[in-house]
Amino acid sequence: MPGHRGCYEDPKEILSIRLLKWLRNGCFLVSDKLGFVRFCWTLTMATFRFLFASWRFQAKLIQEIENVFNHRKWRRIIAL
Structure with missing residues (x-):
């Protein structure tokens, strides 16, 4: 899908x-009210x-960490 951004893309990079x-398009002209x-x-x-x-990136990261710790092997280790 063109223009689709994944969850793992750096938000700071997108913002910059x-x-x-935005600066290149000339919207920085603050000379008039508009x-x-x-x-x-x-x-x-x-x-x-x-x-x-x-926020979306952090939620995805937390979900991945929970998936790792919910794995059966980890449950057995934690139960000991």
Whole structure:
């Protein structure tokens, strides 16, 4: 699927790529009111995307750790 991001992709890298694209597209022009509103909105959305991506990554990581410790071999070792 084109444009699909996996859970293991670095959220900081995604954020920096988006900020670079955003700066290149000229949305950083804060000279007028509309430019300032666009600047604030884009910055807010980029922050939320970064937080969501890092939260999703942490949830996936915790799930993988739980899967390892729920394995039968570990259960027997812990039960001893």
